[in-house]
Amino acid sequence: MVLPVRTQAKYWGISTLIFLAAMWLLGDVLLPFIVAGGIAYLLDPIADRLERMGFSRVMATVTISVAALLVFTLLVLAVIPVLVQQLIALVNAAPEIAKQLQGFLMAHFPSITDETSTIRQTLADIGAAVQAHGAELANTLIGSVFGVINAVVFLVVVPVVAFYLLLDWDKMVARIDALLPRDHAPVIRQLAGEANRVMAAFVRGQLSVCLVLGGYYAIALVLAGLQFGLIVGAIAGAITFIPYIGALIGGALAIGLAFYQFWGEWFSIGIVVGIFALGQFLEGNIITPRLVGNSVGLHPVWLLFALSAFGAVFGFVGLLVAVPVAAVVGVIIRFLIGQYQASRLYTGYAGTQPVPEGMMDEGKDRA
Numbered sequence: 001m002v003l004p005v006r007t008q009a010k011y012w013g014i015s016t017l018i019f020l021a022a023m024w025l026l027g028d029v030l031l032p033f034i035v036a037g038g039i040a041y042l043l044d045p046i047a048d049r050l051e052r053m054g055f056s057r058v059m060a061t062v063t064i065s066v067a068a069l070l071v072f073t074l075l076v077l078a079v080i081p082v083l084v085q086q087l088i089a090l091v092n093a094a095p096e097i098a099k100q101l102q103g104f105l106m107a108h109f110p111s112i113t114d115e116t117s118t119i120r121q122t123l124a125d126i127g128a129a130v131q132a133h134g135a136e137l138a139n140t141l142i143g144s145v146f147g148v149i150n151a152v153v154f155l156v157v158v159p160v161v162a163f164y165l166l167l168d169w170d171k172m173v174a175r176i177d178a179l180l181p182r183d184h185a186p187v188i189r190q191l192a193g194e195a196n197r198v199m200a201a202f203v204r205g206q207l208s209v210c211l212v213l214g215g216y217y218a219i220a221l222v223l224a225g226l227q228f229g230l231i232v233g234a235i236a237g238a239i240t241f242i243p244y245i246g247a248l249i250g251g252a253l254a255i256g257l258a259f260y261q262f263w264g265e266w267f268s269i270g271i272v273v274g275i276f277a278l279g280q281f282l283e284g285n286i287i288t289p290r291l292v293g294n295s296v297g298l299h300p301v302w303l304l305f306a307l308s309a310f311g312a313v314f315g316f317v318g319l320l321v322a323v324p325v326a327a328v329v330g331v332i333i334r335f336l337i338g339q340y341q342a343s344r345l346y347t348g349y350a351g352t353q354p355v356p357e358g359m360m361d362e363g364k365d366r367a
Helices: 005-025 027-052 057-108 118-148 151-167 169-178 185-223 229-241 245-262 266-291 300-314 316-342 357-366
Strands: none
Touching: 005 300, 005 316, 027 057, 027 151, 027 169, 027 185, 027 316, 057 151, 151 169, 185 229, 185 245, 185 266, 185 316, 229 245, 229 266, 245 266, 300 316
């Protein structure tokens, strides 16, 4: 006998509240396990492909782990120190950039030389604040990452948990499937499959987009001679994950630095502008359609709302789970809309029952 809808809604509502309460109370504890789960989820298709090539699950997991360790070591030794160095140099150069901007504005807009000018006071305050806290800001930005994700936990617990999750991923999925309520198992499988398709297409595709664009911007800006081009390219590529915002922030930062460094050299400034214009064209017309696809089902506005809401309520953990939750909620909403449009509440009696011939003849006579 199927449970009443009200009883089912109560149970599922309690489960949702427990999930949200766990994120609220155990966010810092759950963080390494959520990160490890995300890594295992992203690498599972690679492990499945290796299994189809003849590897055992253990050998596939070990192979992926060794490759990931080599890539991580390469990043730590070759790339990350350069990025950190450029970030600190960029923040330390910010006071001089502010002074140059203030001098330019005073030369071209003499009205701001008035000490009562709001623009002048604002520029002075910004310059003083940056000069006083520039190095501190850089150290805080770098240190906060390791403060949130505890370096020891990240370097030890996350890889170990990710290894075991990847090793037993298929078994865990089968176990969860066996625990589904039998009356609703087909529908839940359908919704879970759709959510997995949406999330996999978006997350894996968008990460690929970030890597491709970050590499393109970094290499192109360095070749263009832009100071701090490597860190600007890395920032622009990383925040491409956020719709619209990433392109605006990355482009504004690079073009602003180009004006500061190449003022009067309009060709060099034009090259930097052209790099970002070409990057946006490639992203919108080639890279994103090929790597993410056009039918993902995660609207940028919905994604921005999910990131903002979960980030504000649950902090960094909320940002990590925002995309999966947004994908699941989007799939459920589309399913409910489909159920509604197929119901009598939407179609009415006219949509489910043919009109008797006598009523049709009566209507013709009245017309």
